Structures are given as structure tokens and as C-alpha cells.
Amino acid sequence: MSTRILTRAAELTGNRNAAVDIQDDTRRSYARCQPCGWTRDHGTAYREQLIKWAQEHADQCTALPS
Numbered sequence: 001m002s003t004r005i006l007t008r009a010a011e012l013t014g015n016r017n018a019a020v021d022i023q024d025d026t027r028r029s030y031a032r033c034q035p036c037g038w039t040r041d042h043g044t045a046y047r048e049q050l051i052k053w054a055q056e057h058a059d060q061c062t063a064l065p066s
């Protein structure tokens, strides 16, 4: 499963590559903000928490993809 959360920059510019992507392996979920490089990871059991962090980051990230 993968999840994409658009950032504030995407909202402002319409550039849909400005996003935090969340990907999972069998044990952990990983969030990565494509434009600014912010990362966070957590056990897959806590994916909801990771999504919350990613959402919080995305809401205030104005970096644009290069």
C-alpha cells in the first residue's frame, strides 16, 4: 500500500509532485517528502500516527520539487 499526501506547495502551485509519499515494507512504514527530503518512519502497526505526522508536515511544507 502506498499513500500520497499533497503538500501546501501543491495546494499553492498545483504541482502535484509536491507530496509526501508513504510506503510500507513488512515491518515499517516510511514517509518521505519528495521536494524537501523530510523523512519519518514508524512500525506498520502505527501507520496512522505516521500519516498524521506526514499530514502535519505537508500542511506547512512549501518546498517545490527541483
Ligand SMILES: [Zn+2]
Residues within 6 Å of the ligand: 007, 033, 034, 035, 036, 037, 038, 057, 061, 062, 063
Ligand atoms: Zn517537505
